[in-house]
Amino acid sequence: MPAARREPGRRSIPGMTDTTEPAEPTLAELDLSDEERVVLARVAEVLRRINFGTVVLVVQDGKVVQIEMAEKFRLR
Amino acid sequence: MSDATATITPPSREAGIPKLSVDALTVERTLANGERIVAARDVSFDIATGEFVCLLGPSGCGKTSILNVLAGLDRASAGRALLDGEPIEGPGPDRAVLFQDPALFPWLSVRANVELALELIGVDGDERLERARAALASVGLSDVLDAQPHELSAGMRQRAALARALACDPSVVLGDEPFGVLDAQTRELLQNEVQRVWMGSGGRTTFLFISHNVREAVLLADRVLVMSARPGRLLEEFRIHAPRPRDLDDVLVGRVVSEIHALMLREQERPGA
Numbered sequence: 001m002p003a004a005r006r007e008p009g010r011r012s013i014p015g016m017t018d019t020t021e022p023a024e025p026t027l028a029e030l031d032l033s034d035e036e037r038v039v040l041a042r043v044a045e046v047l048r049r050i051n052f053g054t055v056v057l058v059v060q061d062g063k064v065v066q067i068e069m070a071e072k073f074r075l076r
Numbered sequence: 077m078s079d080a081t082a083t084i085t086p087p088s089r090e091a092g093i094p095k096l097s098v099d100a101l102t103v104e105r106t107l108a109n110g111e112r113i114v115a116a117r118d119v120s121f122d123i124a125t126g127e128f129v130c131l132l133g134p135s136g137c138g139k140t141s142i143l144n145v146l147a148g149l150d151r152a153s154a155g156r157a158l159l160d161g162e163p164i165e166g167p168g169p170d171r172a173v174l175f176q177d178p179a180l181f182p183w184l185s186v187r188a189n190v191e192l193a194l195e196l197i198g199v200d201g202d203e204r205l206e207r208a209r210a211a212l213a214s215v216g217l218s219d220v221l222d223a224q225p226h227e228l229s230a231g232m233r234q235r236a237a238l239a240r241a242l243a244c245d246p247s248v249v250l251g252d253e254p255f256g257v258l259d260a261q262t263r264e265l266l267q268n269e270v271q272r273v274w275m276g277s278g279g280r281t282t283f284l285f286i287s288h289n290v291r292e293a294v295l296l297a298d299r300v301l302v303m304s305a306r307p308g309r310l311l312e313e314f315r316i317h318a319p320r321p322r323d324l325d326d327v328l329v330g331r332v333v334s335e336i337h338a339l340m341l342r343e344q345e346r347p348g349a
Contacts, residue, residue: 056331070331071315072314076310
């Protein structure tokens, strides 16, 4: 993990590897399939639309078959 | 993934005149002892054509009062209630109402009950019989066309009332806790029935149900409007984008149900509520 990503104030001991945090690969490193890209694009589209609520991905046989969401608005 | 696009549709409410519109509506009632109480205060919402909306709230929060104003059975004390942009002056065949009690005529057969509704809107002869038969078939009552209401179970009577409402092809169906007195199992059957009917209407029929059953509301509705205790005001709106028929076991349904339960509990415990 690059040092720049570490939270401020967190010390690293020279010579030791921090294994408590999984590495965060960049989007390019993820090597996404076309199908995965479509799913992520749809999820992003949903996330851009809602401020409060719930998003549920329904997976069947290893594939996302449905994205459901409930959006919440405060009216008072 | 092709399904996902169908499940997430932007709210169509912004386009055109809403089917039903409630604008700063306040409803007061006079009790038997002459005391005036405010049932609902300053409530506003729109419902688009083909939407399924549930109004949810504790007993006495003015849900029924709002529905009665929309049905044309009661008058607003302040504010307006509109159908297709026009003020609602009274009841009409364009709005069917389902009450908690099926309100069938006990001396008429199931078929005759449905036929009477059709007769009142001017449908005659063979067409009337055909439409009554078709409506009763659509709710699974083909075998009991000539039964008297008292010979049927409570669930079947409520189905007959649903058939009577649908036979007249209303553009709006208003439900005042129509499944309130049914046992849990019959209630679930009818909820599925209503989901099926709504899906079959192809976006022509607008449904507004009032309920104090959170699960029912989340299962059925595109939008759930949660009201406070009396005098009822709108607290929160939940827009649910999930394909139908829905199931009570669906993750999203369960999640929204628990969220609304928590909201209603908080509201009940609020000082001054």
